[in-house]
Amino acid sequence: MKRKEFIKKAALSSFAVLLGTDIVFGSKILKGYTPIALQGPDDPFTLFKKDKGMVVLNDKPWNIEAQAHLLNDDITPNASMFIRNNGLVPEGIDANTWTLTIDGESAAIQKTYTLAELKSKFKHYTYQLAIECGGNGRNEFDPPAKGNQWTVGAVHCASWTGVRLKDILEDVGIKSNAVYIGFHGVDKHLSRDPKKEPISRGCPMAKAMQDETLLAFKMNGKDIPLVHGFPLRLVAGGWPASVSGKWVNRISVRNKVHDGTKMEGAYKVPCNPVAPGEKVKEEDMCIIESMPVKSLITSPKTGAIISGKSLKIRGHAWAGELEVAKMEYSIDFGSTWTSCPIGKPANRLAWQHFSATVQFPKSGYYEIWARATDSRGLAQPMLLPGWNPKGYLNNACHRIAIKVK
Amino acid sequence: MESNFPTSLRIVIIRAMLKLAGLLLLILIAGGVYLIRDIHLKNAAYEASIAKTVVEDTFNEEEWDKIENGIHVRTGLIDAEGLMTVVSNCTSCHSAKLITQNRMSAERWNETIKWMQKTQGLWELGGNQEIIVNYLVTNYPSKKKGRRMILENIEWYELEN
Numbered sequence: 001m002k003r004k005e006f007i008k009k010a011a012l013s014s015f016a017v018l019l020g021t022d023i024v025f026g027s028k029i030l031k032g033y034t035p036i037a038l039q040g041p042d043d044p045f046t047l048f049k050k051d052k053g054m055v056v057l058n059d060k061p062w063n064i065e066a067q068a069h070l071l072n073d074d075i076t077p078n079a080s081m082f083i084r085n086n087g088l089v090p091e092g093i094d095a096n097t098w099t100l101t102i103d104g105e106s107a108a109i110q111k112t113y114t115l116a117e118l119k120s121k122f123k124h125y126t127y128q129l130a131i132e133c134g135g136n137g138r139n140e141f142d143p144p145a146k147g148n149q150w151t152v153g154a155v156h157c158a159s160w161t162g163v164r165l166k167d168i169l170e171d172v173g174i175k176s177n178a179v180y181i182g183f184h185g186v187d188k189h190l191s192r193d194p195k196k197e198p199i200s201r202g203c204p205m206a207k208a209m210q211d212e213t214l215l216a217f218k219m220n221g222k223d224i225p226l227v228h229g230f231p232l233r234l235v236a237g238g239w240p241a242s243v244s245g246k247w248v249n250r251i252s253v254r255n256k257v258h259d260g261t262k263m264e265g266a267y268k269v270p271c272n273p274v275a276p277g278e279k280v281k282e283e284d285m286c287i288i289e290s291m292p293v294k295s296l297i298t299s300p301k302t303g304a305i306i307s308g309k310s311l312k313i314r315g316h317a318w319a320g321e322l323e324v325a326k327m328e329y330s331i332d333f334g335s336t337w338t339s340c341p342i343g344k345p346a347n348r349l350a351w352q353h354f355s356a357t358v359q360f361p362k363s364g365y366y367e368i369w370a371r372a373t374d375s376r377g378l379a380q381p382m383l384l385p386g387w388n389p390k391g392y393l394n395n396a397c398h399r400i401a402i403k404v405k
Numbered sequence: 406m407e408s409n410f411p412t413s414l415r416i417v418i419i420r421a422m423l424k425l426a427g428l429l430l431l432i433l434i435a436g437g438v439y440l441i442r443d444i445h446l447k448n449a450a451y452e453a454s455i456a457k458t459v460v461e462d463t464f465n466e467e468e469w470d471k472i473e474n475g476i477h478v479r480t481g482l483i484d485a486e487g488l489m490t491v492v493s494n495c496t497s498c499h500s501a502k503l504i505t506q507n508r509m510s511a512e513r514w515n516e517t518i519k520w521m522q523k524t525q526g527l528w529e530l531g532g533n534q535e536i537i538v539n540y541l542v543t544n545y546p547s548k549k550k551g552r553r554m555i556l557e558n559i560e561w562y563e564l565e566n
Contacts, residue, residue, distance in 0.1 A: 057502060060498075142549065142550035143510075191526050
């Protein structure tokens with residue numbers, strides 16, 4: 001869709017919210033009016049400082065993904081970072097009055113810190129963390145899964161600075177029966193019902209206590225952009241991005257698996273494999289933890305027509321909690337694979353970079369397929385991995401199309 | 406019975422009465438709409454208090470539901486039987502993009518509607534449900550993707566290397 005049309009559409013669909021559902025009634029009142037916030041330069045690209053090549057999947061709430069070639073940087077800049085929202089981006093945030101409360105059945109006490117206290121009391125750490133939406137690649141599942149139809153671009157690896165969640169939890173005191181942490185943020189439910197949380201997920205204590213699990217206040221060296229969680233975001237690299245809660249003001253230490261919004265009915269896959277399209281009961285679904293091994297060719301952009309017989313490619317690979325041990329590519333649909341060097345991660349849970357010079361035997365149409373293998377020996381499948389009702393964890397090989405003249 | 410009023414005056418009175426009746430009817434309809442939409446309007450008032458500043462723009466009545474090349478411009482939905490039922494019941498809460506990017510069978514759309522009613526505050530659709538689902542499966546039929554799709558819509562470009 002053209003951007004101009006898009007802006008108009010976004011503005012008008014918001015009006016429909018303003019006026020309830022009666023379009024005829026609504027059109028009479030709204031004729032000629034649009035909220036100032038949705039006009040002119042305030043399109044999502046300007047609003048969130050995103051590259052014009054980003055693809056808007058949804059405007060209510062905002063869900064925007066990158067394309068592979070926009071993710072070529074080693075550290076993803078804000079301009080190329082996907083946006084995934086479950087609710088409405090909060091308004092009127094004041095970092096000066098921001099607090100974080102630790103509570104829950106398994107917290108020794110309930111304790112509240114101001115943001116300034118968090119920054120001054122605890123040591124700061126910076127990590128590059130690969131964070132991928134659990135539904136990245138959903139568009140390929142057949143039968144299709146409902147929800148935002150992410151293709152390949154719901155992943156990023158930015159540099160996050162903050163304090164370790166474990167340092168805070170240890171300062172508060174954790175009871176021995178602690179099982180899980182759950183985050184709470186200030187984003188609003190789409191219905192604007194203040195009693196409903198759009199999302200409140202979390203992770204087991206073991207993940208919460210990892211060195212790299214941060215309560216971050218900086219992204220790529222600057223204040224976190226509003227849409228990515230300003231002023232405080234939980235970041236848990238290698239796990240579905242929904243664990244990395246935005247606009248966090250409360251962490252509950254639970255004596256059971258957290259039961260917040262989207263812990264049930266979402267971010268789960270069948271505990272045992274199922275046939276495509278099979279119905280699966282909620283009790284037979286298991287919570288996604290580490291994301292699977294995956295890679296992206298980020299240069300060149302797909303569709304290149306080249307005149308020589310060789311081409312430099314580069315990209316990134318990541319493996320959830322693990323490291324990528326091997327990187328390969330194929331130009332003959334998997335008949336042969338060629339290994340290429342894969343760099344060490346900047347730190348645990350950062351994505352790793354690869355590059356290669358691909359040789360083509362003759363003119364024609366090619367696809368370059370990339371395949372990463374993790375430290376356990378599990379490789380990306382060329383076909384779609386196991387079908388699941390919600391369309392998560394598609395780590396099938398990425399490929400780009402090339403024509404050699 | 407012969408009237409005491411001259412014909413022209415009688416017409417004026419009848420017209421006035423008709424207008425009054427019309428106005429009453431409108432008030433009744435509006436009242437009914439208000440009652441039905443009460444919850445939504447409360448929400449609307451809340452939202453409106455946030456988005457206080459409104460300014461003139463170029464949208465006019467013609468553009469509101471304009472169809473261009475078979476597409477409902479405001480939502481991007483295909484103009485076909487059931488369009489406005491879909492527009493008024495679905496796109497007031499979520500983007501039409503969520504409809505057009507999802508291609509499901511009637512059974513799965515019905516399940517999705519049930520889910521939206523259970524968890525997202527969607528109202529009972531009554532007879533409109535069939536109209537909506539028919540519109541969706543007719544205009545956005547599910548595509549067979551198999552285990553891997555062919556790469557499509559490639560934008561070819563010359564690369565110097």
